[in-house]
Amino acid sequence: MIVAGCDVGSLTAEAVIIKDSKILASKIMGVRATAEKSAICVMDLALAQAGLDYSDIDACYSTGYGRQAIPFSQKNISEISCHGMGAYWADNSIRTIVDIGGQDCKVISIDEKGLVQEFIMNDKCAAGTGRCLEVLAKALDVELHQLGPLSQKARKPISLTNKCSIFMELEVMQHVYKKRRLRDIAAGINNAVAKRVVSLSRSVPLKPGFAITGGVSKNVGVVSRMEKLLGVQFTQLSVDPQIIGALGAAIFAQKENGNHD
Amino acid sequence: MSDILSTIQKLAEAQKNAYITKAADEGKRILGYMCSFVPEEIIHAACMVPFRMTAVGSTETRLGDTYYSAINCSLVRHIFDKALKNEFSFLDGIVFMNGCDHSRRMYDNWRDALKTQGLGPEFLYMFVAPHTTMETSLNRFIDELNGFSSALEKNFGVNITKNALKNSISIYNRRRKLFRELNEMRKQPEPPISGAEMLAVQLAMTSIPVENAVDLLEQLTEHVHDRKMDCKDKLRIVVTGGAMEEIDHVKMIEDSGAIVVAENLCTGGRHSDVSSDEDGDPVISIAERYLYKVSCPRMVDEFENRSSLLEKTLKEYSADALITEKLMFCDIWGGEVFLLKQEAKRMGFPLLSLEREIYGGGAGQMKTRVQAFFETVRNIQ
Numbered sequence: 001m002i003v004a005g006c007d008v009g010s011l012t013a014e015a016v017i018i019k020d021s022k023i024l025a026s027k028i029m030g031v032r033a034t035a036e037k038s039a040i041c042v043m044d045l046a047l048a049q050a051g052l053d054y055s056d057i058d059a060c061y062s063t064g065y066g067r068q069a070i071p072f073s074q075k076n077i078s079e080i081s082c083h084g085m086g087a088y089w090a091d092n093s094i095r096t097i098v099d100i101g102g103q104d105c106k107v108i109s110i111d112e113k114g115l116v117q118e119f120i121m122n123d124k125c126a127a128g129t130g131r132c133l134e135v136l137a138k139a140l141d142v143e144l145h146q147l148g149p150l151s152q153k154a155r156k157p158i159s160l161t162n163k164c165s166i167f168m169e170l171e172v173m174q175h176v177y178k179k180r181r182l183r184d185i186a187a188g189i190n191n192a193v194a195k196r197v198v199s200l201s202r203s204v205p206l207k208p209g210f211a212i213t214g215g216v217s218k219n220v221g222v223v224s225r226m227e228k229l230l231g232v233q234f235t236q237l238s239v240d241p242q243i244i245g246a247l248g249a250a251i252f253a254q255k256e257n258g259n260h261d
Numbered sequence: 262m263s264d265i266l267s268t269i270q271k272l273a274e275a276q277k278n279a280y281i282t283k284a285a286d287e288g289k290r291i292l293g294y295m296c297s298f299v300p301e302e303i304i305h306a307a308c309m310v311p312f313r314m315t316a317v318g319s320t321e322t323r324l325g326d327t328y329y330s331a332i333n334c335s336l337v338r339h340i341f342d343k344a345l346k347n348e349f350s351f352l353d354g355i356v357f358m359n360g361c362d363h364s365r366r367m368y369d370n371w372r373d374a375l376k377t378q379g380l381g382p383e384f385l386y387m388f389v390a391p392h393t394t395m396e397t398s399l400n401r402f403i404d405e406l407n408g409f410s411s412a413l414e415k416n417f418g419v420n421i422t423k424n425a426l427k428n429s430i431s432i433y434n435r436r437r438k439l440f441r442e443l444n445e446m447r448k449q450p451e452p453p454i455s456g457a458e459m460l461a462v463q464l465a466m467t468s469i470p471v472e473n474a475v476d477l478l479e480q481l482t483e484h485v486h487d488r489k490m491d492c493k494d495k496l497r498i499v500v501t502g503g504a505m506e507e508i509d510h511v512k513m514i515e516d517s518g519a520i521v522v523a524e525n526l527c528t529g530g531r532h533s534d535v536s537s538d539e540d541g542d543p544v545i546s547i548a549e550r551y552l553y554k555v556s557c558p559r560m561v562d563e564f565e566n567r568s569s570l571l572e573k574t575l576k577e578y579s580a581d582a583l584i585t586e587k588l589m590f591c592d593i594w595g596g597e598v599f600l601l602k603q604e605a606k607r608m609g610f611p612l613l614s615l616e617r618e619i620y621g622g623g624a625g626q627m628k629t630r631v632q633a634f635f636e637t638v639r640n641i642q
Contacts, residue, residue, distance in 0.1 A: 065625050080633035104626065115640040121630055123616060 001258060002052065003059045005249030006039050006073060007082065008066030011102030011130055012215060013038040014246040015046035017057070018254060025050035026243045035066025043072065059257040061249040065103075077252050079245045080108055080119050086248030087211040088114030090237040095207035098226065098234075099244070100197060100216035102130040107201040114251075120203045125164060128196030130215045132165040133222075136189045139172040140182060147186050151221030154187030168192060190221030197222075198229040210234050213244040265480050266458060272465035273508065276318045276343075277351055280469040284310050289470070290353035290417060295340065295367075296360035297527055297555055298390040300406060300547050302429040302537065304356070305471060306421045307413040312352065313467035315506050315528070316619055319343050328370040334363040334590050335618040336504050341367055345374065354384030354416070356409075359392075360559055361593050384416050392561045394553055402548045410544075426543035432471050434536040439478035440466075441534065443485070447522045448578050451489035456500065456521020457511040463529040464506060492520055496635055497579055500524040501571065501601075502586030503594045507620060510627075514584065517631045522578040525556055525571070526586070558597035567597075568604050575610055582611040582638045584631075589618050611638045 002024070007014045013031050017024045027045040031038040039062070047053060054072060062073035063082040070076070083099045088110055097108040105128050109118040126132050137144045151157070158175050162168045168189075175185045193216070212234045216222055218241070227233055239247060272278050285291055290309045294301075304311040316339030322329070325342030343349060357368035368387045374380035388409055391398035410421045443462070446453050454462075462481065466474040496519040500511070504527040511521055524530045537543075537550035556567050575583065585601055587594040598614050605612035613634040615627065 065629070078629050078633035078636055080629070081636045104629075111640070116633065116637045117641060119633055119637065121626075121633075123626065123630070 001058050001254065002056055003061075003250050003253040003257065004043065004046070004057045005082070005246040005251070005253060006043055006060060006062045006070055007064040007079065007243075007245035007249060008035045008038045008042075008062070008070065009064040009079075009102050009245070011134075012242070013042040013064070013066070014243045015039075015042040016243050016246040016250045017046050017050045017052065018247075018250045019050075021254070023239065023247070024052075026240065026246070028240070028242055031066075035069040036071060038066060039070040039072070059253040061253040061256075063245050063249040074253070075256070077249060080106055080121070081116050082245045082248030082252065083213050084108045084110040084116045084248065085114045085251050086244035086246075087213055087237065089247060089251045090239045090244065091209075091211065091235055093209045094211045094235060094237075095209035096204075096211070097244075098197060098201065098210070098212045098217075099214040100129060100193075100212070100222070101214040101245075105129055105197050105200060105214075105216075107197070107204045107206075109204050109207060118204050120200055122196075122200055127163055127165045127168065128193050128200065132168070133189065133193055133216060133219065135165055135169055136172050139169045140176065140185055140189070142182060142186065145218070147190060148218070148220035148222070150183050151187035151190045152224075153183040154181075156181075156184050157187035157191055158184050160188050160192040163196070187221060190219060191225050194222045194225035194229060198226060201230065206230070206232070208232075211237055211241070213237075213241040215242050217241040263484055265477065265484050266461075269465045269477060269481065270458075270461045270508075272468060273461035274317060275468075276315075276348060278469060280473045281310065281312060281351065284470050285351060291351060292354045292356060292384075293349060293352040294356040294358065295337075295364055296358035297557060298360060298551050298559070299356050299358050299388055300409070300551060301471070302426060302433050302543075302547055303406060303410055303413070303421065305429040305433070306425040307410070307417065307419045308425075309353070309413070309417070309419075310470045311467075313464075313528070314340055314349060314352075314355075315464065315468070316340050316343065317464075317506055318348075319620065328374070329363075329366075332590055333366075334361070334588055335621065336588055337363045337367055339619060341370060344371065344380065345378075347380075350381060352382050354382050354386065356386050356388050359387075359389050360557075361591070363590070386412055390551065390559075392559060394560060394562060399548055399552055402552050403544055406544050406548055423543055426547070427539070430537045430539055430543055430546060432475065434539065436466065436471055436474050436478065437534065437536045439475065439482060440530075442482055443478070444523065444530070444534070446485070449489075450579075451492050452520060452522055453485035453488040453490065455490055455511075455515055456498070456524065457508050457515055459521070460505065460511050460524070460526070460529055461508050463526075464508075467528075490520055494518065495520045496581040496638055497522045498582055498584055499571075499575055499578060499580045500526065500584050500586055502584075503527045503588055503591050504619070505529065505586055510586075510617070513624065513628055514631055517628065518635050519581075522580060523574050525574070527557070558593050564597075564600055568601075571601075571604075572608060580610075581642070582613065582634070584634075585612065585614045587614070587616045589616055611641065 067076035324345040
């Protein structure tokens with residue numbers, strides 16, 4: 001049985017194709033003008049990688065902000081359930097997932113079957129998300145992917161006192177004007193984002209077996225700071241943490257369409 | 262959609278309607294209000310039509326924000342914006358209420374706008390309801406009701422008799438009874454009406470004369486009597502919260518795999534559920550009804566009763582979960598939701614707490630939260 005999952009978020013889109021419980025192909029790309037275009041583009045890439053055609057897919061489920069607009073999807077499931085199931089499939093000891101995406105962050109508590117029991121999601125502002133990091137990296141004039149490694153070299157991390165991303169940006173610019181070292185500012189940025197997510201996570205029971213997913217999981221600075229603040233260690237997943245949402249959608253497609261592996 | 266439901270939906274979405282225009286043409290005065298604690302019976306007994314002011318049709322708060330700020334409730338900002346655009350010019354008076362500080366402040370703002378910009382109407386009355394249910398509060402409330410009656414009599418040259426009050430209580434009770442009968446039908450496994458439709462009914466019925474409301478509700482009851490909503494695989498949800506006018510918001514909740522079977526909303530079930538006593542002194546009956554029976558968190562010593570009522574509602578309507586609805590910067594509902602979260606844990610019912618700006622954006626995030634909540638409820642069932 002060949003199933004697929006497609007996750008169209010606010011910044012990136014991912015597609016995963018699974019055959020007999022093994023990942024055949026996975027692709028990540030920046031979003032296009034519409035959710036439909038993003039979905040088709042990323043799925044085309046994944047199908048090409050797997051050497052398959054749309055007609056070869058037995059079932060495809062969608063997730064992410066664009067989940068309702070995906071023409072080849074039979075069902076849409078929230079990204080919260082999909083991140084829970086995807087992380088569980090990657091490692092069945094996982095019970096708590098921190099997902100930091102482009103425009104939101106969530107802390108998800110799952111049961112021994114990978115199903116969501118409780119969750120919390122940011123609703124007040126975008127501080128503590130990928131978009132916030134993107135804005136702050138731009139203010140610092142470094143590439144987004146450099147923020148993590150750069151912050152690891154910090155000796156005297158700055159402290160960002162504002163909780164709002166816009167005010168954080170002004171604060172970062174002030175530190176740049178004062179000629180503080182980029183690595184120290186980068187560390188301050190990552191610490192601030194980590195702190196926002198950690199404060200959110202206090203509302204959900206934090207069961208042992210932690211994983212971090214979503215694009216921001218690739219920022220080593222945010223991840224290491226969160227580990228310190230939470231006093232836990234995130235399990236290294238066997239698959240790219242950025243495709244976990246799409247993977248979860250594919251697993252649901254597999255479970256609900258015959259194969260219960 | 263049937264004719265009667267379509268008529269009601271249009272009323273709910275209109276700022277001013279033909280019923281109000283007709284009543285005004287017939288010489289009736291229209292009195293605006295914004296809170297479930299304003300006694301409609303007294304206004305009606307003064308031969309006037311109480312009209313619940315809403316933000317319906319408002320698309321911005323530009324003018325409203327010349328008096329309010331972005332950290333005030335979006336409902337009052339929208340309503341005052343409409344006021345400053347003369348969209349309430351058909352009103353003969355406005356009754357303000359100390360429901361919350363944001364709406365209470367509108368009394369000051371409107372008086373200033375009347376003085377500086379000539380913003381009518383001239384009859385602006387501050388009605389005060391106590392926040393506690395002690396005996397002294399009841400006496401205070403009775404005085405307030407009498408004071409309000411005298412103000413109407415004096416300003417509009419009318420005479421509010423005991424008989425008129427009794428007749429008004431009777432017709433408002435009739436409207437409430439029809440609401441209760443509709444709500445009773447929603448306890449069925451396949452309710453005859455959706456939550457979105459019911460919100461429209463509740464909004465419409467406070468924007469027209471009560472006689473027309475009774476007539477429309479009777480037609481509606483007959484129409485939906487044998488109707489059954491498709492409830493296959495749908496969760497049964499109770500919604501509780503402050504003001505809500507956005508029918509589309511309830512529709513979004515229902516389209517995510519649920520049916521809203523009951524609600525206690527400021528603009529919804531709260532005003533329609535309980536009747537006034539038809540025997541005895543009418544002013545005391547009205548006072549007891551509003552002070553003791555309206556389940557609203559503006560009353561500071563009544564949480565246990567509200568919680569018991571909610572528990573009873575969840576049980577009687579076979580609800581799977583509760584959604585709380587709060588407008589941003591609403592202190593009253595902020596406190597209530599905090600307490601309800603603890604009650605949800607104690608009683609073991611799933612609760613999702615939503616916060617929004619009235620007619621605000623962010624539908625995508627809201628939909629994700631609601632859909633994920635429903636998936637979670639199904640997981641733990």
